[in-house]
Each structure stands twice: as structure tokens, then as C-alpha cells.
Amino acid sequence: MxxxxxxxxxxxxxxxxxxxxxxxxxxxxxxxxxxxxxxxxxxxxxxxxxxxxxxxxxxxxxxxxxxxxxxxxxxxxxxxxxxxxxxxxxxxxxxxxxxxxxxxxxxxxxxxxxxxxxxxxxxxxxxxxxxxxxxxxxxxxxxxxxxxxxxxxxxxxxxxxxxxxxxxxxxxxxxxxxxxxxxxxxxxxxxxxxxxxxxxxxxxxxxxxxxxxxxxxxxxxxxxLNKLVQTKVEGINTNSNFFDLILGKLSRYFEQKGYIDMNEAMLYEFQMSKEHLTDEQMAMLIGTVFRFSSSDIAYTSDLLNRRGLITPPGTVIKSNTDMTPYLRRALQCDFDCYMREQLIPMWRARYDGGSLDQLVNKVSLYALxxxxxxxxxxxxxxxxxxxxxxxxxxxxxxxxxxxxxxxxxxxxxxxxxxxxxxxxxxxxxxxx
Amino acid sequence: MVKKILLLALLLSAESAWAETTPPIGEDGFKNPLERLEFNPGLDQHVFEQSSFQALDVYDPWESINRRIYHFNYRFDEWVFIPVVDGYRWITPDFVESGVSNFFANIGDISNLANSLLQLKGKRSMDITARLLLNTTIGVLGVWDPATKMGIPKQREDFGQTLGYYGVPAGPYLMLPILGPSTLRDGTGLVADFEGLATLDFLDFFAFSFDSPQLEVSTLWAIDTRSTVNFRYGQLNSPFEYEKIRYFYTEARKLQINE
Structure with missing residues (x-):
């Protein structure tokens, strides 16, 4: 042979x-x-x-x-x-x-x-x-x-x-x-x-x-996960946003049911009803949860390290401070932005890190x-x-x-x- | 050779036609779930930002004091309320706990009924009346809840909902000490419901628990209420929990009023 x-x-x-x-x-x-x-x-x-x-x-x-x-x-x-x-x-x-x-x-x-x-x-x-x-x-x-x-x-x-x-x-x-x-x-x-x-x-x-x-x-x-919020969902325009769409569906679902009942089986039954969400809507819901987590990460990391990207340096935050401006800024930062603006610079400064590809190899299962x-x-x-x-x-x-x-x-x-x-x-x- | 190319082209086109319905399964068995989604074009990707910015837009002119009360409630919950509730749960056997809950819930059904009537909801009023009759008699003053077992679930209606039903706007967002998120309308409703219950005084409950020095009963009421509400401060696990609670509360109230 x-x-x-x-x-x-x-x-x-x-x-x-x-x-x-x-x-x-x-x-x-x-x-x-x-x-x-x-x-x-x-x-x-x-x-x-x-x-x-x-x-x-x-x-x-x-x-x-x-x-x-x-x-x-x-x-x-x-x-x-x-x-x-x-x-x-x-x-x-x-x-x-x-x-x-x-x-x-x-x-x-x-x-x-x-x-x-x-x-x-x-x-x-x-x-x-x-x-x-x-x-x-x-x-x-x-x-x-x-x-x-x-x-x-x-x-x-x-x-x-x-x-x-x-x-x-x-x-x-x-x-x-x-x-x-x-x-x-x-x-x-x-x-x-x-x-x-x-x-x-x-x-x-x-x-x-x-x-x-x-x-x-x-x-x-x-x-x-980042891509999931970019799915094409019908019925969203300047007057009605994605959350209104989901809540509207929930509202109609409960109306048909006759009463509000939130339990473990509810989501499953909801998907069986005619108000059920499409793949794109569900994907966007999952993506939304991830985006909210990402902005919390970006906000907290920036604040604790005093990087000044979201919270300006020297800002005094008290328990009654209006946080909405910071939340707005954080919401615009997805995980990609967090990596670009905070994670990679920190990695380079602290560990003499290299390119994005190198980082990805180092932090993924490949490294193990x-x-x-x-x-x-x-x-x-x-x-x-x-x-x-x-x-x-x-x-x-x-x-x-x-x-x-x-x-x-x-x-x-x-x-x-x-x-x-x-x-x-x-x-x-x-x-x- | 030409035949081969044709065959190949045919194969490829067949495959892509099939791919539109189910995404191709990879050699390693991966099903590529994202392939079945349709995405917005690159320049039109702002649904998330737009939606969440709109969600932040809640009328909250008393924000500064509301935030202080939110932090006060958080601390009170963590240091006083929840430890007391946990202690109560640890001491009392489960059937006593549920008996206490049912008893207070049965009294609460009076205001559920009143508000349901005020909103001219016939079917619901009948249901709640049946609940009251069954639970007060067979359920021994409401300690048991046979009505739910017989398929008449508890349905909540409060005066805030009644006001909302007749088109009264929610008004400014209001964080109530200890009681938590509310609005001017719903806070007023809360007072009205309480006054109504005290005036009617079903089962002599109020005379017993508030007029005489039976402070234990009203304390028990507070503990029971806290123990049946599943929410814990910090549960949303976000530095922006105040904003998130505010949004959830306003939307949940809209749902309750619509239904």
C-alpha cells in the first residue's frame, strides 16, 4: 500500500x-x-x-x-x-x-x-x-x-x-x-x-x-450572543420598541387566559399559544439579556479601575445620584466594546499581551x-x-x-x- | 469534464436550496442554530439601544428621594426584614405558615372583590365571591384555601388598578419606605384599600389587630406579606437595579390593569 x-x-x-x-x-x-x-x-x-x-x-x-x-x-x-x-x-x-x-x-x-x-x-x-x-x-x-x-x-x-x-x-x-x-x-x-x-x-x-x-x-x-440583538424583528418602529412588542404579546396572552399566572409552565404554554414568539424575537430576547450583562460588566470594570470611559474621573457618586446617564453610556458598550476598550488594553499593560487572536487562544478551552x-x-x-x-x-x-x-x-x-x-x-x- | 462540473453545480444548488429550511449539520454534528435567523443589515442595527433607551424613560421627578428610599429599603430588608422572615419560617411549621397566609389572603379578597365590582368585571366578581364564601366557611375563616383546589384561583385587584382602569394616569414614580415600588396613583390606591378594609372590618379583623393593643397580629401580617413576596433587593444583580425595578414595576402594572 x-x-x-x-x-x-x-x-x-x-x-x-x-x-x-x-x-x-x-x-x-x-x-x-x-x-x-x-x-x-x-x-x-x-x-x-x-x-x-x-x-x-x-x-x-x-x-x-x-x-x-x-x-x-x-x-x-x-x-x-x-x-x-x-x-x-x-x-x-x-x-x-x-x-x-x-x-x-x-x-x-x-x-x-x-x-x-x-x-x-x-x-x-x-x-x-x-x-x-x-x-x-x-x-x-x-x-x-x-x-x-x-x-x-x-x-x-x-x-x-x-x-x-x-x-x-x-x-x-x-x-x-x-x-x-x-x-x-x-x-x-x-x-x-x-x-x-x-x-x-x-x-x-x-x-x-x-x-x-x-x-x-x-x-x-x-x-x-452579540449578534442576537441584530435579528430582524417585524413591527418595531420609532413608536413601539422591542420590549413593548413582547409585553403586548404577554398582555394579550393573559387577557385570553383570563388571569395573570406566572409560573414555571407559563413560558412553555405561552409558546404554545398564538401569541408565541418567532425565532428572531426569542433570539433578540436572549441577546438582550446578554447585552444588559455586558453593560453591567463594562460599567463596573470601568468604575473600579477608574478608566474614565463611562464614569468620568473624579465623579462622586452618592446613593441618590441619578445613574441614568451612566447606564445610557454603558448600554452602548457591548462585549466587543468592553474587550476592545478595557480587557485588551489591561492585558497588554499588565501581561505584555498581543493581538486579539492571541487573547482568544489564551482564554478559550484551546489553552487547556x-x-x-x-x-x-x-x-x-x-x-x-x-x-x-x-x-x-x-x-x-x-x-x-x-x-x-x-x-x-x-x-x-x-x-x-x-x-x-x-x-x-x-x-x-x-x-x- | 463538463458533465462533472454540471453535476457539481447541481449538487451545490440543491444543497443551498435545502439549507434555507434547515441549516446544514456540520461534520462534527453541530446544527448551526444561528443560520436559521434573519438579521438586520449592518447599518440598521440599533433596535437594542433604541428599545432600552425608551425603557429608561419613566416619569420620576422625585428620583433623588426615591433612590435614597430604595437604598434604605435594601438595607432594611437585608438587616431586619429578611432575617425576621427567615426566623419566622424556621420556627413555624409549614402548615401554620400557609394557614396564616391563607387567612390574610382571605381578608384581602374583600378588597379584590370591591375593586373587581368597581371595574364592573362580572365573571371575576362572581369568582371572588365564591372564593370568599367557600374559604370562610369550609376553609374555617380562611385558614384553608379549598377554592383554589376547586379551580377558582386567586385574582388580585386593587384600587390603583381600578383607578388605572378608568384612565387615571400613573403619575410620578414613588418608592415607598418598606413597601417598595409604587406610583402616586397606586400609593393612593393602597391607602384607599386599607381604609376600605378597616371600615368594612370583615371578621372583626381590624378591631382586633389595630384598635386593641394586639400589635402581634399586624406584625404577623407584615411578616407574612414579606414572606409571600419573592422579590429580594439585589436579586436583579445589577448596579442599575433601581432603573430596572422601576421599568419592571411600571410595565407589570400596565399588564395588571389591561387584564
């Missing part, structure tokens, strides 16, 4: 067998009912297909505060008084148990709905659970981050790691058998870098680490390729229709993770995390 033929055979073999290494769940046996990725992202799983979870009243839990940067109490302006200390939530089991850390996704707080759901799931399975805010959440930026300029994954992991150590030290009586780690969305990328850091610092020796719907190329994910390949304790769960991925991202995960990657055919971005099939798989993975 000639060399070219052998090479061809090798390439064929690789391309044919590569998808087989990863556990691909086929669409028929999966049974997830929402085939639209945008709808899945917004409405998540219909209530009767979710796992049974313990009630809040059955969980021994509390919010705690910890002062990580004492100087911030004096540095932060009055309007940020509530976030000078880092807050987190701990749910305790009686006696010794494994402990799992949950890192929230982009802009999300420790107490937002997905970490709450994951807490209930793992608490019900017998874990102590600690919920942490995302390094991109304004409370974390103000209270726990050293440079308050999130986006450099190694720095973010370092901040998280210090926070986790401080949290652990605040509960010396908590009996822990083993440590586990998980995160969803951006929190999953953070978890991967935290796990890498743990290999050196060895405070926790995580036994297993699960990445749920991580971005692979951070810039692809950001560009995708070898580590992920050789760490059997790490697994990834992802969806084939996740809106934060781009072409080739799943291929990277397949090559890197092999059979430690599970690809679900549906679910959009994190929409199937609370589907019973997924929750069983998550618990199964940690059970080992």
Missing part, C-alpha cells in the same frame, strides 16, 4: 470513528420535546419532565458574606455598598458528605435560577453545595476580583480559587469527604481553568469536574487542550444545537475529550440541564 493510500485510510478512519468516540445521544431515544434551540434556551424543560427536587424548606442553607478585599469598603462608591463583601450560598448536609462547588454563568449571581436548580439536584443526592457568582457578575467583580476586569480566564480562575479557599476556611466544622466542581456556560469554562489551577495549588484535589455547555472559543460565543486530553476526571456535556457554539467547536471537543464528551441532540443553550435524562447523567458522572 502506498503512503498516500495509507494516509487516506488513516484520515478516513479518524473522521469516521471520531464521532463514535463521544457519547452521542440519538434524537429518538432522547425524548426532549423542544426542538427549537431558542425556545429551549428560554423556557427550559416542561415541568413534568424535570427531576423531582427537594423543597427549599427541606434544605439546610444560608447566604454568607466574606470580606476578601477590605480596601473595597472604602473605595467603592455609595451605590455599590451592598457588594463590598462577597456573598455565596452554602447548603449543608448532616455530618460528612462530598462537597460540590457550582460556578454560575455569564453575569449570573450565585442565587440565580440555574445554580439554584443545580443546588437542589446535588443536595438531594447527598452533597454539601456551595454556589458562587460568576467572575463576570458585578457583585463578584466588586467584592472578589483583584483586577475587576473579567475575561482573562487564568485570572478569573485565580480569583475564584482564592474565593473558594476563603469560603472553605469560613466553615472549619463542615465535614467534607471529597471535592467536586461544576459550572455551566461561562462558569464551565471557569471550572476548567480552576481545575487546572487546582493541580498546582492542591487545596481541593477535585475528584471529578463536569463542564456543562462551555464556550469552546470564547470569542465565537460572544460574537454569537493538553490538560483536558489527559485528565480523565473531567467530562463535558453539550448540545448539538447550542447557540454559543460555532462550526468546528464540537469537533474540537470530540478530539479533545473523546468518550468523556456527551453530545445531546437538542436543548439549545443549557435548556435541557433540568431534563430528567440530563440530571440523571450528571449525578451518574459524579457517582463515578
Amino acid at each position: 502506498s503512503l498516500t493510500r495509507r494516509l487516506a485510510a488513516l484520515v478516513c478512519g479518524l473522521t469516521l470513528s471520531a464521532p463514535l468516540w463521544a457519547a452521542d445521544v440519538d434524537i429518538e431515544s432522547y425524548g426532549y420535546p423542544i426542538t427549537n434551540p431558542f425556545e429551549a434556551t428560554i423556557a427550559t424543560t416542561p415541568p413534568d419532565l424535570r427531576p423531582s427536587l427537594p423543597d427549599d424548606s427541606d434544605i439546610d442553607q444560608s447566604d454568607y458574606k466574606i470580606l476578601l478585599h477590605p480596601e473595597r469598603e472604602y473605595e467603592l462608591p455609595d451605590n455599590l455598598w451592598a457588594v463590598t463583601k462577597m456573598k455565596y450560598r452554602l447548603a449543608e448536609q448532616d455530618g460528612e458528605a462530598p462537597l460540590i462547588f457550582i460556578i454560575a454563568g455569564t453575569g449570573a449571581q450565585y442565587s440565580s435560577s440555574t445554580p439554584e436548580y443545580l443546588k437542589k439536584l446535588f443536595y438531594g443526592a447527598g452533597y454539601h453545595v456551595i454556589q458562587l457568582s460568576s467572575p463576570t457578575s458585578y457583585d463578584f467583580m466588586a467584592s472578589a476580583s483583584r483586577h475587576a476586569t473579567p475575561g482573562l480566564s487564568e485570572d478569573d480562575a485565580d480569583d475564584l480559587y482564592r474565593a473558594m479557599q476563603a469560603v472553605r476556611a469560613q466553615h472549619p466544622d463542615l465535614k467534607v469527604s471529597d471535592y467536586y466542581l461544576t459550572g455551566y456556560s461561562l462558569g464551565a469554562l471557569n471550572a476548567a481553568f480552576v481545575s487546572k489551577l487546582d493541580e498546582q495549588r492542591r487545596s481541593f484535589n477535585f475528584k471529578r469536574v463536569l463542564l456543562l455547555n462551555p464556550p469552546v472559543n470564547l470569542y465565537t460565543s460572544i460574537s454569537n 487542550e493538553d490538560y483536558l486530553k489527559n485528565s480523565p476526571k473531567i467530562a463535558v456535556m453539550h448540545n448539538a444545537d447550542d447557540i454559543i457554539l460555532g462550526p468546528g467547536d464540537l469537533g474540537f471537543l470530540r478530539r479533545t475529550m473523546g468518550d468523556r464528551l456527551t453530545v445531546y441532540p437538542l436543548g439549545g443553550h443549557c435548556g435541557n440541564l433540568n431534563y430528567r435524562v440530563n440530571s440523571d447523567a450528571m449525578l451518574e458522572f459524579f457517582r463515578g
Whole structure:
């Protein structure tokens, strides 16, 4: 056999067998009912297909505060008084148990709905659970981050790691058998870098680490989300804006229903009604949430570092200061603008950084390729229709993770995390 | 050769025709969800900015004092109200908690009924009357809520909504101490509802809890109300929470009045 033929055979073999290494769940046996990725992202799983979870009243839990940067109490302006200390939530089991850390996704707080759901799931399975805010959440930026300029994954992991150590030290009586780690969305990328850091610092020796719907190329994910607010939505003009359109639909929906009823099933039922949102409208809704997070990040980072891009230098902000002008300015800054104006300049000044491409390689999962390949304790769960991925991202995960990657055919971005099939798989993975 | 090129062209065109309906699935199984969306042309991309700027436009002439009250409420919630509510929840068994909630809710149904009548909403008034009758009798003075189980859910109507229904504008935005976001119209409505309840004095409740020195009952009422409202200051997790609450409140009230 000639060399070219052998090479061809090798390439064929690789391309044919590569998808087989990863556990691909086929669409028929999966049974997830929402085939639209945008709808899945917004409405998540219909209530009767979710796992049974313990009630809040059955969980021994509390919010705690910890002062990580004492100087911030004096540095932060009055309007940020509530976030000078880092807050987190701990749910305790009686006696010794494994402990799992949950890192929230982009802009999300420790107490937002997905970490709450994951807490209930793992608490019900017998874990102590600690919920942490995302390094991109304004409370974390103000209270726990050293440079308050999130986006450099190694720095973010370092901040998280210090926070986790401080949290652990605040509960010396908590009996822990083993440590586990998980995160969803951006929190999953953070978890991967935290796990890498743990290999050196060895405070926790995580036994297993699960990445749920991580971005692979951070810039692809950001560009995708940024693009969502540019979708073409009918019926928006100078008199009626996008929010009016959505609220109008809600109003008509409730009118038909006869009464206002906001619950978990509502979004799902709403999408079944004739007022349902189009793909473009749902995409814009998701994009809007991301844009609001982006402007919070841009505002907070600028304020804490006194860059003067949004808050002019020397401005005194009191608790009654009209913040609308700053919000207006921040709303005009999307994540791209934040990277251009704040993240890259900071990276260049502090770490002698280079081009955008270099930054993207450094902060994305690519930077951990070898580590992920050789760490059997790490697994990834992802969806084939996740809106934060781009072409080739799943291929990277397949090559890197092999059979430690599970690809679900549906679910959009994190929409199937609370589907019973997924929750069983998550618990199964940690059970080992 | 020509045949081959033709075939290729045919294949390509077939593929692109198919691509318009479902985006092509990548070699790695990726479904390309963004491919199915239609985007605005590059120079016409301002929907988000325009929409959010308009959302900031709420009539708020008393902003300075409102913001101070917002921060006061935030602190009061964090340092006093929520710890008390948590303690209350920890001490009382679940069935007592829900009994207390139901009892106060049943008294509240009086003003729901009055406002529903004022808005000439026939079906809703009948529903609330049925609720009151069922819950006060079978539900033992409202401690149980059999009406909801029988398919008559609770429906809220307040005097602010009634005023809104007859076209009274919301007026300036108002952040009430402890009670939270409101407007001049809705704040007035709140006072009217309270006065109305006190005058009617259903089940001798007001005589018992406010005129005599039974301060415990009114305190319990406040604690129960706070514990049934899920909102927590800081929950919107943004340095611009004041603006966001202001927008959500005004829009939610519009929804309630329309329905």
C-alpha cells in the first residue's frame, strides 16, 4: 500500500470513528420535546419532565458574606455598598458528605435560577453545595476580583480559587469527604481553568469536574450572543420598541387566559399559544439579556479601575445620584466594546499581551487542550444545537475529550440541564 | 469534464436550496442554530439601544428621594426584614405558615372583590365571591384555601388598578419606605384599600389587630406579606437595579390593569 493510500485510510478512519468516540445521544431515544434551540434556551424543560427536587424548606442553607478585599469598603462608591463583601450560598448536609462547588454563568449571581436548580439536584443526592457568582457578575467583580476586569480566564480562575479557599476556611466544622466542581456556560469554562489551577495549588484535589455547555472559543460565543440583538424583528418602529412588542404579546396572552399566572409552565404554554414568539424575537430576547450583562460588566470594570470611559474621573457618586446617564453610556458598550476598550488594553499593560487572536487562544478551552486530553476526571456535556457554539467547536471537543464528551441532540443553550435524562447523567458522572 | 462540473453545480444548488429550511449539520454534528435567523443589515442595527433607551424613560421627578428610599429599603430588608422572615419560617411549621397566609389572603379578597365590582368585571366578581364564601366557611375563616383546589384561583385587584382602569394616569414614580415600588396613583390606591378594609372590618379583623393593643397580629401580617413576596433587593444583580425595578414595576402594572 502506498503512503498516500495509507494516509487516506488513516484520515478516513479518524473522521469516521471520531464521532463514535463521544457519547452521542440519538434524537429518538432522547425524548426532549423542544426542538427549537431558542425556545429551549428560554423556557427550559416542561415541568413534568424535570427531576423531582427537594423543597427549599427541606434544605439546610444560608447566604454568607466574606470580606476578601477590605480596601473595597472604602473605595467603592455609595451605590455599590451592598457588594463590598462577597456573598455565596452554602447548603449543608448532616455530618460528612462530598462537597460540590457550582460556578454560575455569564453575569449570573450565585442565587440565580440555574445554580439554584443545580443546588437542589446535588443536595438531594447527598452533597454539601456551595454556589458562587460568576467572575463576570458585578457583585463578584466588586467584592472578589483583584483586577475587576473579567475575561482573562487564568485570572478569573485565580480569583475564584482564592474565593473558594476563603469560603472553605469560613466553615472549619463542615465535614467534607471529597471535592467536586461544576459550572455551566461561562462558569464551565471557569471550572476548567480552576481545575487546572487546582493541580498546582492542591487545596481541593477535585475528584471529578463536569463542564456543562462551555464556550469552546470564547470569542465565537460572544460574537454569537452579540449578534442576537441584530435579528430582524417585524413591527418595531420609532413608536413601539422591542420590549413593548413582547409585553403586548404577554398582555394579550393573559387577557385570553383570563388571569395573570406566572409560573414555571407559563413560558412553555405561552409558546404554545398564538401569541408565541418567532425565532428572531426569542433570539433578540436572549441577546438582550446578554447585552444588559455586558453593560453591567463594562460599567463596573470601568468604575473600579477608574478608566474614565463611562464614569468620568473624579465623579462622586452618592446613593441618590441619578445613574441614568451612566447606564445610557454603558448600554452602548457591548462585549466587543468592553474587550476592545478595557480587557485588551489591561492585558497588554499588565501581561505584555498581543493581538486579539492571541487573547482568544489564551482564554478559550484551546489553552487547556493538553490538560483536558489527559485528565480523565473531567467530562463535558453539550448540545448539538447550542447557540454559543460555532462550526468546528464540537469537533474540537470530540478530539479533545473523546468518550468523556456527551453530545445531546437538542436543548439549545443549557435548556435541557433540568431534563430528567440530563440530571440523571450528571449525578451518574459524579457517582463515578 | 463538463458533465462533472454540471453535476457539481447541481449538487451545490440543491444543497443551498435545502439549507434555507434547515441549516446544514456540520461534520462534527453541530446544527448551526444561528443560520436559521434573519438579521438586520449592518447599518440598521440599533433596535437594542433604541428599545432600552425608551425603557429608561419613566416619569420620576422625585428620583433623588426615591433612590435614597430604595437604598434604605435594601438595607432594611437585608438587616431586619429578611432575617425576621427567615426566623419566622424556621420556627413555624409549614402548615401554620400557609394557614396564616391563607387567612390574610382571605381578608384581602374583600378588597379584590370591591375593586373587581368597581371595574364592573362580572365573571371575576362572581369568582371572588365564591372564593370568599367557600374559604370562610369550609376553609374555617380562611385558614384553608379549598377554592383554589376547586379551580377558582386567586385574582388580585386593587384600587390603583381600578383607578388605572378608568384612565387615571400613573403619575410620578414613588418608592415607598418598606413597601417598595409604587406610583402616586397606586400609593393612593393602597391607602384607599386599607381604609376600605378597616371600615368594612370583615371578621372583626381590624378591631382586633389595630384598635386593641394586639400589635402581634399586624406584625404577623407584615411578616407574612414579606414572606409571600419573592422579590429580594439585589436579586436583579445589577448596579442599575433601581432603573430596572422601576421599568419592571411600571410595565407589570400596565399588564395588571389591561387584564
